[in-house]
Amino acid sequence: MTHNIPLSPRPLSHLTDAPQHRVLTAGALREHGITAAVAGERCRPGGPWQLLLPGVYLLHPGPPTSDERLHAALLYAGGECSPIPAQQGSSGRTACPAPTGPALSSVVPSGLSAAGHCPPPHPPKAMITGLAALTLHGFAGSPSLRALDRIDVLVPRTTRLRSTGCVHIVRGQSLPDPEEVTGLPVAPVARALADTVGQLTDAGVVRRLLVESVRGGHCEAGAVVGELLRARLLGRPHVRDAVDVVVAESRALAEGMLYEMVFRHRLPDPCWNVDLRLPGGPHLGGVDAYWPEQAVALELDTRAPRPHLDQDAQWSEYARKREALEGLGITVVHLTPGKLRESLQQQAAIVRTALMTAVEREPAEYLIVTPR
Structure with missing residues (x-):
């Protein structure tokens, strides 16, 4: 062999x-x-x-x-x-x-x-x-x-x-x-969008893709803008214009879900989109919904990163307003579009709890409420 x-x-x-x-x-x-x-x-x-x-x-x-x-x-x-x-x-x-x-x-x-x-x-x-x-x-x-x-x-x-x-x-x-x-x-969607937008010059296509990312529920506007900011694409006029549209779209969608939450789960009608201030005092800021009798304010977090302000600074800005309101006895409920999208019922329960426990808290300061 x-x-x-x-x-x-x-x-x-x-x-x-x-x-x-x-x-x-x-x-x-x-x-x-x-x-x-x-x-x-x-x-x-x-x-x-x-x-x-x-x-x-x-x-x-x-x-x-x-x-x-x-x-x-x-x-x-x-x-x-x-x-x-x-x-x-x-x-x-x-x-x-x-x-x-x-x-x-x-x-x-x-x-x-x-x-x-x-x-x-x-x-x-x-x-x-x-x-x-x-x-x-x-x-x-x-x-x-x-x-x-x-x-x-x-x-x-x-x-x-x-x-x-x-x-x-x-x-x-x-x-x-x-x-x-x-x-x-x-x-992830936000990163894929940034990599796509970096190669596109057609303003219409850029706008359609960015709007669909939010309208279709693929991701939050803040995540999209954050990736575009990290990719240094916000300096391009057509991208910046598209981002303005996306942020406005995200805000409108979140407000729609908020209205649906209040009416579907039979919460008391609040004052919608109002500014709060002390009588003769400083402007405290705007909130998306306010229940004066219970002194409960609700704020939607639709913040998006801005080139001139880093994330920590933006959070500090929000925290200062919340601290000022809570110092006056106002209960502040913070919701995000993502939380509303995941479970309206759960978020409604959080708001209802804040309203029901108002009787257990010290009376809040009197505030002037005006349309925003």
Whole structure:
């Protein structure tokens, strides 16, 4: 018997027969016993595979699906995507490939550990952002994934990658925690919006996307403005104008939910949108609702970051007003649009409790209430 007889190639059916797992890196292919020469041979014109991106292979002929393009973009950037089934050994247990680089984290089944199983993967080093992320988050105003000729991928600033093919590399000084959408790491809405707006010059498109983020309940206006501020985009006139619209839209939506809370849960009618002041004294500030008999004031927190005032300063400004009112015996209830959206009933219970316990408190100072 000679020892020079080459080993039979390992079957590839466990890869190519699974449509959801037909994108692999060169490193992952090596873990399955497929050399670069074999992969290159299969990617020749008319062959069964394609080199979709540098080091990333599509294991079937024909155009890639939208899902495959997203997975390929993440694999190219060293991120994670769905686990790839490894070849089973004689015991029938799924073999665990030994990861040797960032891209190989995609082939390690998540959630497995202990004897004979794979350790949990590291946090993603890349995530989908930009228009593709907005589409995945369900934005009606963003194009379909199939219509996108470019997929933005957010990576750390120190990552040494270049944009290529359909992949556009977006570098960030600090990366947010990704959200999992259809099994993929995706940038949160506010960050994806900032990465999108930074590449757009059409004022109408910018405004539509920003307004939809708030109107569609995807995120709060403050989070959007904060990301735009950190990205230094508020200096652009069309972005600044769109932000003014978004803040006004957020305010109107929050007020609508507040009215609904009061009427649906049968709270006493307050004085809406009023200014408070001491007789002959200073102006104390405006509140969204005020119940004079119970001395309860309600304020919606729809603050958005401003370029000339940092977050701590804005909070101090709000805290000073609240402290002044409470010093006069006024109970201040603080609500956010997010809390109202999550549970009107719970927020109504908080307001009702403040109104019912008014008899247990010392009488408040007399205030002049005027329309705002």
